[in-house]
Amino acid sequence: MLQCTCTQAGIATAEKEPLCTQPDEIGLVPIEEDPLIGETPQGTLQSWLTPNPLFYVRNHYSFPTPEETASWKLVIDGNVSNQLELSLDDFRQYPKQTLPITMECAGNNRSDLQPRVPGNPFQNGAISTAIWGGVPLYEILAKVGIKSGSIEVLFEGMDGGEPVPGVAKEQYLRSLTLDMANNPNVLLAYEMNGEPLSLEHGYPLRLVVPGWYGMASVKWLKRISLITVKHRSFFQGERYFIEEDDGTETPVEDIQVKSLISWPQDGGALVQQSHNVSGLAWSGSGHINRVQVSSDGGDTWEDAKLVGPRYEFAWQQWNYSWTPASEGHYTIVARAEDEQGNLQPMETRWNKFGYVINGVKPVCVNVS
Numbered sequence: 001m002l003q004c005t006c007t008q009a010g011i012a013t014a015e016k017e018p019l020c021t022q023p024d025e026i027g028l029v030p031i032e033e034d035p036l037i038g039e040t041p042q043g044t045l046q047s048w049l050t051p052n053p054l055f056y057v058r059n060h061y062s063f064p065t066p067e068e069t070a071s072w073k074l075v076i077d078g079n080v081s082n083q084l085e086l087s088l089d090d091f092r093q094y095p096k097q098t099l100p101i102t103m104e105c106a107g108n109n110r111s112d113l114q115p116r117v118p119g120n121p122f123q124n125g126a127i128s129t130a131i132w133g134g135v136p137l138y139e140i141l142a143k144v145g146i147k148s149g150s151i152e153v154l155f156e157g158m159d160g161g162e163p164v165p166g167v168a169k170e171q172y173l174r175s176l177t178l179d180m181a182n183n184p185n186v187l188l189a190y191e192m193n194g195e196p197l198s199l200e201h202g203y204p205l206r207l208v209v210p211g212w213y214g215m216a217s218v219k220w221l222k223r224i225s226l227i228t229v230k231h232r233s234f235f236q237g238e239r240y241f242i243e244e245d246d247g248t249e250t251p252v253e254d255i256q257v258k259s260l261i262s263w264p265q266d267g268g269a270l271v272q273q274s275h276n277v278s279g280l281a282w283s284g285s286g287h288i289n290r291v292q293v294s295s296d297g298g299d300t301w302e303d304a305k306l307v308g309p310r311y312e313f314a315w316q317q318w319n320y321s322w323t324p325a326s327e328g329h330y331t332i333v334a335r336a337e338d339e340q341g342n343l344q345p346m347e348t349r350w351n352k353f354g355y356v357i358n359g360v361k362p363v364c365v366n367v368s
């Protein structure tokens with residue numbers, strides 16, 4: 001059974017159940033100013049779509065200025081027979097593909113990891129969902145005449161700097177295998193929830209890799225190159241991997257199955273009546289097939305109801321009607337299972353950079 005981390009003294013006065021999913025008006029929860037990093041506020045983590053101003057932001061460097069993006073063009077080069085240079089208008093000539101996609105930072109919930117690790121101390125708000133609009137990457141790749149020997153596609157952002165103090169400057173760089181780059185769901189996006197991308201989310205154009213942690217979705221794209229060797233850079237080699245016990249390194253790629261409880265909030269005080277426990281669940285390996293809820297820290301489980309829109313790459317809303325049997329202190333937990341049968345673990349696997357924190361997270365409430 002999971003233990004509560006709250007203290008009885010920390011328990012607030014009675015909470016009101018939300019009647020609707022109004023987003024908070026307070027803006028992002030700040031983590032860092034430059035590079036800009038902020039997470040989605042808890043009150044917004046019950047809304048299926050995240051309003052653009054409250055979509056979490058995770059930057060490794062200062063982001064481009066409007067002046068720097070004014071004369072923007074995307075270059076596609078490398079091992080190709082037909083190098084291209086495309087403007088935003090060129091992209092708008094293609095039929096627009098839209099897809100709801102949940103993006104989660106690999107370091108989401110890092111502050112829950114014990115023992116603590118360095119890195120942005122995210123709570124559970126480094127995750128958001130938008131309907132992304134743009135052009136499938138493979139359609140553009142089909143135009144450049146990929147030459148034989150190409151094995152990866154490299155994406156370069158307009159932003160760069162010292163990845164950590166003292167390490168040589170580089171651009172933000174990530175690659176995908178040619179296979180993954182040709183996945184029809186990988187988008188070159190210029191729209192987010194029907195609006196042009198904002199500067200902090202990658203204007204004019206960004207990559208969106210559905211089902212993968214956020215680091216793959218390169219913002220402020222300036223160059224796409226076909227390459228003949230495996231790419232290695234700071235953010236693909238020195239970071240975003242998990243060290244296995246035998247010393248090998250597993251790259252952080254697809255989002256592991258996970259859930260969060262939107263309501264009630266941790267430390268809440270509830271009256272003894274029927275309550276609607278609600279939340280979200282997601283996985284990079286397909287639809288969520290089941291969410292279970294426990295009010296005794298994981299000893300016994302009941303199925304929650306899956307509600308709302310159902311898409312492969314977007315999170316799934318769920319709720320569970322709970323009537324506490326008596327007054328007292330309760331530890332509520334939820335766990336998700338995806339269509340591949342992956343079950344959210346009770347405990348996160350500790351790792352030194354604090355990635356893939358997907359163990360169940362208890363919410364403690366007092367019922368009186």
Ligand SMILES: Nc1nc2c(c(=O)[nH]1)N[C@H]1C(S)=C(S)[C@@H](COP(=O)(O)O)O[C@H]1N2
Pocket residue numbers: 055056057058059060061103104105106156157158159172200201202213214215216217218219220
């Ligand atoms: N060019 C560039 N792309 C980037 C990053 C960055 O620092 N520079 N950060 C990555 C990381 S770690 C995440 S989690 C997502 C966050 O996207 P968002 O800020 O739009 O939420 O962008 C990714 N793409």
Ligand SMILES: [Mo]
Pocket residue numbers: 058104105106107214215
């Ligand atoms: Mo991230």
